[in-house]
Each structure stands twice: as C-alpha cells, then as structure tokens.
Amino acid sequence: MCDDMKVHGLKMPESMDQATRSQLCPVVYAVSKLGGKWKLIVVHNLIEGPKRFGELRRAIPDITQRMLTLTLRELEEDGIVNREVFEVVPPHVEYSLTAVGQDLENVMSSLGDWGRANFAQRRNAVA
Amino acid sequence: MCDDMKVHGLKMPESMDQATRSQLCPVVYAVSKLGGKWKLIVVHNLIEGPKRFGELRRAIPDITQRMLTLTLRELEEDGIVNREVFEVVPPHVEYSLTAVGQDLENVMSSLGDWGRANFAQRRNAVA
DNA sequence: TTTGTTAGTATACTTTATGTACCTACATAT
C-alpha cells in the first residue's frame, strides 16, 4: 500500500498510526479531507462556479443550514473552498473553489463516470 | 446540477428527496455508495489483488474487526466486492473487487493524484 | 410599524455511525 510514498523518501512502518500515515498515503490523506457525508456534494456544486450560501442550500435540499455551515468551514480550513464576504445588507457571501479545490475536477468526473456506469448497470439488473 | 441525468430521460424536480435523487445524480449516487469512513480505504487495498480478511486487517491497522466486517458486507451488497469462502479449517475467506469495483481504479488514482499534489503543497507551505 | 431578506449562531435533542471488549468453532501444534 502506498508505494507512492517512496517519492517522499519515507517508509511507512506498521507502528505508525493513522493520523501519521494519512500524511503519507495520498489516498488515505484525500479520504480524510473529503470523507464527510456532504463534502464532495458541496464541491460538486461549486465545480460550475461560485455560489452563495442560499444557492447551495437550494441546490442541496436535504442538507441543513447547520451542516452546510460546518461543511463549508471545514472545506475552507482545508484550503479547498474560498469564502468571500461582501459587506452589504442583506449579507452577501460567495463560496468558490480554490486552486486545490479545482484540482478535484478529475476526482469528481471519475466519480460521476463510475456512478453513471454503475447506475445504468443496476437499472438493467433490477428492471 | 446533474445534467448527466438527461441521458436517462429524467428530470430532477426540487420536490424529489435525496434517496430518489441519489438514483439520478451519478455523483450523489457514487458518494452514497462510497461515503463511509473505510469504504475507499478497503477498495484501495483490494486494487492490487484479492486479500484475506486478516490481510486486510493488517494492511489497515486502525480499522476494527467489526468495522472491517461491516464495511466488507456493505461493499458486497453493493456489488463492489466479491466474497469467496473456502470451506476449510481454519476458515479461509478471500475478498476481491468485482468488475464494478475494478471500475473504481480511475477514482482511486485521481484521488491519489490529488492527495499527492495537495500533500506536497502542504509540506512546502508548512515547512 | 410590521414584515422580509441573507447568512448565519446557539441550544437542546435524537439518530446513526463507529468503536471496545469479549465470545465462538474447529483443526493443528505443543
């Protein structure tokens, strides 16, 4: 697992714990950053371009205000999402993907490809 | 969001709930199948080839027996992982990716690419 | 003057996800 890490000149002994290893295995690291229930859904909705808080809420009807806030805060902390506040009334806040977030495009599209293929398969299997 | 779904000849009205929409938006569908804490880690470990239960445990030291069992059962139900039992004593059970699971290769590699790039960036940023 | 708007925060509560500890069966090795 994670021979990639040779590029960092590091070995990954069994004794190392997950927190440490997640800094070494790119896949484990990525999953730890994107693993929440809503993270990828929010990123998916920002791929097309910046959106306001309310637009995201309407685009993801099942997310609660609180969970959207928490998810956006975490994505912001991880440098995936950018938050721009316009000091007007009523408030105007725009969320967009950073360069790091934009780099998720391949992940999102391969995920979409898989979902599409798998979904099609299931329809045939069930119907 | 999810214009892809036009290929299924379906629209996605606001009134539709998440359960229904997850059958329509490939990304939401994919996330719903792969969203658990351990799902992608297990898939990642099976990409190279079949592994036994104990091998997976050793490869993912922080997963508990219970979570590995639950994760494998769900992946099996979703047609991503195949479980082969050899009726011997002591028990011998082998887990492998189905064709659907193999199709996750692009997802895994793009996720690895992103993690690698992002990880490298962070190292520079921090160090 | 009350209502509406946007993007939240605060609090309490419930549900689901994940984790811990201990248990089994059976054959072989000691």
Next chain:
DNA sequence: ATATGTAGGTACATAAAGTATACTAACAAA
C-alpha cells in the same frame, strides 16, 4: 490438556451527524 490462528458474532458504549427551534443585524418595502 492447553495454546494458536482464522473469520467472524454480539452487547454495550461513545462519537459524529442530523433535527428543531429560536435568535441576531441591518436595511428596504408595504
């Protein structure tokens, strides 16, 4: 007779996620 290894199962406990409701600021329109 007891210990070892495999692939789990089960009861219970905790952590994470989600729900519901109330609350805020500041201005505009009815």
